[in-house]
Amino acid sequence: MLFLCAVALLSARAAAQTTPAVPPVKMGLWQSEVTIQMSGIPNAPAGAMPPRTISQEACMTSDSWKKAMQGLQGQQQAVDCSVSNMQQDAHHFTFDEQCSAQQGLTTNVHVDMQLDSDEGMHGSAAVTMNGPGVPQGMTMNSTITSKYLSDDCGDLKPGEQKTLPQ
Secondary structure (H helix, E strand, O other): OOOHHHHHHOOOOOOHHHOOOOOOOOOEEEEEEEEEEEEOOOOOHHHEOOOEEEEEEEEEOHHHHHHHHHOOOOOOOOEEEEEEEEEEEOOEEEEEEEEEEOOOOEEEEEEEEEEEEOOEEEEEEEEEEEEOOEEEEEEEEEEEEEEEEEOOOOOOOOOOEEEOOO
16 A cells, blocks of 8 residues: 555554645555565574565545554553654655653654655655664664555555455
């Protein structure tokens, strides 16, 4: 899906007052490919995993965009997140998010998306995590490519997504 999958994947929980305008893209069915590279993983050989690509489809509407940006406030009581450096114009969207959990885990996220047209975009997301379970630190870098498929979302409801078979 657009880059909502990145936002969802990275659990962006932007507060309502920082919600950017709906991007100038077509609303409807979007397909995204997200390639994830992780390192610093405890108990993994050499602390890393081979890159993994996930393909997803999502139904995006103006309302589902706003809800995704407002995030999971209230559903993550054990996590305190703040969003900063949020910027959006007709060709670019970026933000940083910092989260801390009661268990001592801290997460820093940077998302940077280029809006290529009203039917396509690409970008990246970088996540770093530190805490008792990952004292050496763990990183996750993702590249995201999304394209518009149709104004008809088929069996997907607004805001829903599905992972496609590989």
